[in-house]
Amino acid sequence: MERKFDEELRDLNEKLLRMATMVEESISLAIKALKERNEDMVQEVLRREEDINLIEIDIDELCMKLLALRQPMASDLRFITSAMKIAAELERMGDQAVNIAERTEELLKYPLLKPLIDIPRMATIAQEMVRDSINAFINHDEKLARAVCERDDEVDNLNDQIFRELLTYMIEDPGTIKRAVNLILIGRHLERIADHATNIGEDVIYLVKGKTIKHHIEEKRGELKG
Amino acid sequence: MERKFDEELRDLNEKLLRMATMVEESISLAIKALKERNEDMVQEVLRREEDINLIEIDIDELCMKLLALRQPMASDLRFITSAMKIAAELERMGDQAVNIAERTEELLKYPLLKPLIDIPRMATIAQEMVRDSINAFINHDEKLARAVCERDDEVDNLNDQIFRELLTYMIEDPGTIKRAVNLILIGRHLERIADHATNIGEDVIYLVKGKTIKHHIEEKRGELKG
Numbered sequence: 289m290e291r292k293f294d295e296e297l298r299d300l301n302e303k304l305l306r307m308a309t310m311v312e313e314s315i316s317l318a319i320k321a322l323k324e325r326n327e328d329m330v331q332e333v334l335r336r337e338e339d340i341n342l343i344e345i346d347i348d349e350l351c352m353k354l355l356a357l358r359q360p361m362a363s364d365l366r367f368i369t370s371a372m373k374i375a376a377e378l379e380r381m382g383d384q385a386v387n388i389a390e391r392t393e394e395l396l397k398y399p400l401l402k403p404l405i406d407i408p409r410m411a412t413i414a415q416e417m418v419r420d421s422i423n424a425f426i427n428h429d430e431k432l433a434r435a436v437c438e439r440d441d442e443v444d445n446l447n448d449q450i451f452r453e454l455l456t457y458m459i460e461d462p463g464t465i466k467r468a469v470n471l472i473l474i475g476r477h478l479e480r481i482a483d484h485a486t487n488i489g490e491d492v493i494y495l496v497k498g499k500t501i502k503h504h505i506e507e508k509r510g511e512l513k514g
Numbered sequence: 515m516e517r518k519f520d521e522e523l524r525d526l527n528e529k530l531l532r533m534a535t536m537v538e539e540s541i542s543l544a545i546k547a548l549k550e551r552n553e554d555m556v557q558e559v560l561r562r563e564e565d566i567n568l569i570e571i572d573i574d575e576l577c578m579k580l581l582a583l584r585q586p587m588a589s590d591l592r593f594i595t596s597a598m599k600i601a602a603e604l605e606r607m608g609d610q611a612v613n614i615a616e617r618t619e620e621l622l623k624y625p626l627l628k629p630l631i632d633i634p635r636m637a638t639i640a641q642e643m644v645r646d647s648i649n650a651f652i653n654h655d656e657k658l659a660r661a662v663c664e665r666d667d668e669v670d671n672l673n674d675q676i677f678r679e680l681l682t683y684m685i686e687d688p689g690t691i692k693r694a695v696n697l698i699l700i701g702r703h704l705e706r707i708a709d710h711a712t713n714i715g716e717d718v719i720y721l722v723k724g725k726t727i728k729h730h731i732e733e734k735r736g737e738l739k740g
Contacts, residue, residue: 352591356587356588362582365578369577369578369595369598373598373602376602455692458688458691465691466685469684472695476699476702
């Protein structure tokens with residue numbers, strides 16, 4: 289029985305890793321479609337959404353089964369509830385990849401507005417955050433998880449910069465408006481991906497430390513006391 | 515022991531209801547601030563974010579305690595894991611209310627672009643969806659939960675309509691760009707709120723029926739079989 293449970297936990301771990309890989313690939317593909325103006329890649333991202341949705345349900349059902357049948361305690365319990373949360377974050381990242389692909393599809397109807405520099409840079413950071421958050425989960429690496437959370441501001445700042453620059457484009461030349469709005473939305477989708485990676489980072493810290501750092505609660509509770 | 519557990523479940527139920535009320539109020543206040551161009555209300559929404567974050571953590575910790583100490587089975591287990599998910603959705607709605615307030619703060623720097631009609635309409639539907647999804651949860655009302663899920667398209671269509679109309683404004687008069695972009699983003703935030711309400715609707719159906727309808731899995735599995 290103990291061994292069977294260990295196997296089930298390993299199975300859960302592997303499923304989460306597979307899901308993470310699928311989501312990473314969708315994000316990469318969506319950004320590549322944008323950079324290379326490739327319609328086939330757009331369609332490929334849209335096609336893959338379904339698989340990501342199905343594996344999330346699969347993980348969720350496995351977690352419920354483990355909670356019901358194994359009645360896990362302490363660290364196993366935290367692992368299983370974290371797995372449910374991480375799967376939900378990954379699924380939302382997959383949705384954002386689809387959003388980026390849909391915006392790209394719009395952009396392909398028009399000539400390139402300007403060479404893309406900041407958006408690919410933002411995408412690279414967001415993708416690194418996704419990868420690091422998953423690695424932090426696999427290796428129970430609290431330090432890496434905290435590093436992910438700290439990079440969130442970097443992405444937010446880049447997004448603000450992109451937003452302001454594109455506003456300037458639109459104001460100077462109304463012919464750029466449709467394209468600029470779509471690029472602004474892509475910036476926001478990337479920002480959301482970074483947010484989800486940050487949420488996973490927080491889940492990992494909780495998993496390792498057994499306490500929550502969500503919404504900087506450590507400081508807040510300190511403030512209330514102090 | 516059995517009675518103590520019932521009390522704890524009631525406590526969890528009450529906390530979720532309190533959180534839902536807080537989130538509904540934040541959304542209403544953000545929309546009221548937009549409609550009435552009221553800076554004080556904007557600040558009030560920003561102030562309330564912290565309370566929503568804290569009650570989510572509170573609910574999460576209570577759920578983990580119940581899972582660990584009570585080792586619940588079947589419907590209690592589903593209730594507790596649903597509560598964790600619903601709290602996470604509510605917290606995200608609270609974030610969207612903050613986003614709307616921040617966009618409103620920007621809009622208050624400029625004169626009114628045009629009388630707001632579609633955005634308040636969209637807000638009303640989104641708020642009804644939030645309220646209905648919570649009522650569906652309280653009353654284990656599967657029918658109401660399904661009705662919430664079905665309204666999601668209505669909000670998406672309104673959002674598309676708002677997006678297209680505002681694009682026209684920008685193209686005709688570049689002086690409207692900043693305001694129009696902020697209104698487009700508010701439309702998207704409302705769309706996200708409706709998405710979160712839909713997610714709660716799905717959680718309620720799962721809670722009541724003990725099966726998932728996420729991502730229309732019933733049809734999908736039917737297709738695979740058929």
